[in-house]
Amino acid sequence: MKQSKIKILKRGNLKVVSTLPNKDMFYGNPYGGAMDYTAAQMVNILLNQKQSLKVIECTFKGSSFLFESNMKVAIVGADMQWELDGKMIQLNQVFEVEKGQVLTGGFSKNGLRSYIALNNSIIDDDNETIVLGKENRRTKKHTIFDYQLPSSTIIHIHRGPEWKLLNQEGKEKVMNFQGVISQNMDRMGAYLNGSVIELANEFPKMSVCTFPGVIQLLPNGQQIVLLQDAQTTGGYPRIAYLDRVALNQFNQLRPGTKIEWRLIL
Amino acid sequence: MEQIKILGNAFDVLTIGEDKLLLQLNKSLKQIEDSIPLISQTIVNEEFKQLENIVSSETELLLYCQQSKQVQLLKQLSQMEAPISRSDENEIFIDVCFELSEDWERVINNIGQDKETIIDEILKQSYRLINYGFQPGFMYLDGLDEKLHVPRLDNPRLEVPAGSLAIGGKYLGVYGSNSPGGWNIIGRTQHIYKRLNQKDLPKISQEIRFIRLTKEQYLRKHK
Known part of the structure; x- marks a missing residue:
């Protein structure tokens, strides 16, 4: 079976990701995978292909791609004003492209991350050839489909293992926290700017297990949310965490967004 | 909070989200010294199919396991036996x-x-x-x-x-x-x-x- 190639013409901030996490965290590998699981899985569903196939994750700024043969494409997630040969294309639906056409995305207007899936195709990235889609024999036509970017900036959090190291004032500060996602954000973590929170009890100097969505309290009283590519252990207290749904939501919010925590009791 | 004993060590069990369990060594009970590395490797060797990932630190094990399979996994962990030859392993x-x-x-x-x-x-x-x-x-x-x-x-x-x-x-x-x-x-x-x-x-x-x-x-x- 011949697989056709999609070529990166102009690289924005992109990464080819699996929709599933890594299996080898025991050896120190990060959890990994798509930052917005829902969008990444749904874009494969749209093309009627296995949900676990790799997809292209574009963050904040789209890229330019050249199709080296005809294929089917779908994009789900942030609105990056995607254009095919200069003509605007719709999100959340399958479109057919022809050999030689160029797909281009700009800065995201809404949301942070776009996911692109292609059927029967490969991409060369980081000196590696990655399979994005396999030949699709099923011919089911339209999947009824509605992906929506999060509209709320209120994020639900749960108490973390070190919640008990906060005193009443600290707990209330976290529960009523309003802050801003700083520019200092990548696939490993996002620093927040907000009021300073202090621990009432000292956190012992040792490393503990971390995971995507965990909120660490830094020595300067600010918080950081660890994301999919974070290291697997860390030395800061884990005061709270976002569950999977909340993390999906958080991962579509752009740096500079004002957020609020809402504690689930 | 639940507790579980693995290879003679008592752990407190914390549920994290819908797919994780955090096991923390309970310090109030007598522990076998330096037991976490041995326990984590023993768990990896068992290849439990419910277990998607495991991360360990000095005093903790973080187990990635879907909610519906957690009870079964904890039961299997508590019944796990220590590997027989530990000191025999070659340098x-x-x-x-x-x-x-x-x-x-x-x-x-x-x-x-x-x-x-x-x-x-x-x-x-x-x-x-x-x-x-x-x-x-x-x-x-x-x-x-x-x-x-x-x-x-x-x-x-x-x-x-x-x-x-x-x-x-x-x-x-x-x-x-x-x-x-x-x-x-x-x-x-x-x-x-x-x-x-x-x-x-x-x-x-x-x-x-x-x-x-x-x-x-x-x-x-x-x-």
């Missing part, structure tokens, strides 16, 4: 070259002995692999003599080559991938994490010894 030997590294001046100043004396001290001991973590394939090795402890760098390096042998506080470490890092680099080993299949990697709890190669020997053997 693993890793080649190291002490001539390809950057932080000797800092290490010598900190320890207050000359380079050759420090190298002799390092080669004298064997080191227990207590964890992988921090970065892909990074090995934490326990057993560094107290006089050889050196604090981490104040400003971490942006890029440390894979295979680097380094001192970080009371541990020796081997970098598994090219990555930023704040440990004191004293040597270069062959890049075993990339070279070996996961099944052939040193197991947690195994003892590791270093064999010194000159720069010429090292480059000839590991080019």
Whole structure:
């Protein structure tokens, strides 16, 4: 079976990701995978292909791609004003492209991350050839489909293992926290700017297990949310965490967004 | 809060989200010393199908397991038996070259002995692999003599080559991938994490010894 190639013409901030996490965290590998699981899985569903196939994750700024043969494409997630040969294309639906056409995305207007899936195709990235889609024999036509970017900036959090190291004032500060996602954000973590929170009890100097969505309290009283590519252990207290749904939501919010925590009791 | 006993150690069980369990050593009960590395490796060897991932730290195990399968997993963990031959496992030997590294001046100043004396001290001991973590394939090795402890760098390096042998506080470490890092680099080993299949990697709890190669020997053997 011949697989056709999609070529990166102009690289924005992109990464080819699996929709599933890594299996080898025991050896120190990060959890990994798509930052917005829902969008990444749904874009494969749209093309009627296995949900676990790799997809292209574009963050904040789209890229330019050249199709080296005809294929089917779908994009789900942030609105990056995607254009095919200069003509605007719709999100959340399958479109057919022809050999030689160029797909281009700009800065995201809404949301942070776009996911692109292609059927029967490969991409060369980081000196590696990655399979994005396999030949699709099923011919089911339209999947009824509605992906929506999060509209709320209120994020639900749960108490973390070190919640008990906060005193009443600290707990209330976290529960009523309003802050801003700083520019200092990548696939490993996002620093927040907000009021300073202090621990009432000292956190012992040792490393503990971390995971995507965990909120660490830094020595300067600010918080950081660890994301999919974070290291697997860390030395800061884990005061709270976002569950999977909340993390999906958080991962579509752009740096500079004002957020609020809402504690689930 | 639930409790569970694994290989004679009591853990408090915390549920994290819908797909994780955090097991924390309960300090109020008597523990077998240094038991976490052995427990985590034993769990990995069992290959429980409900378990998607496991991460361990000094006092914790983080188990990735879907909610519907957690009860069954905990039951199996509590019934797990200790591996019979632990001390029988052979030592693993890793080649190291002490001539390809950057932080000797800092290490010598900190320890207050000359380079050759420090190298002799390092080669004298064997080191227990207590964890992988921090970065892909990074090995934490326990057993560094107290006089050889050196604090981490104040400003971490942006890029440390894979295979680097380094001192970080009371541990020796081997970098598994090219990555930023704040440990004191004293040597270069062959890049075993990339070279070996996961099944052939040193197991947690195994003892590791270093064999010194000159720069010429090292480059000839590991080019």
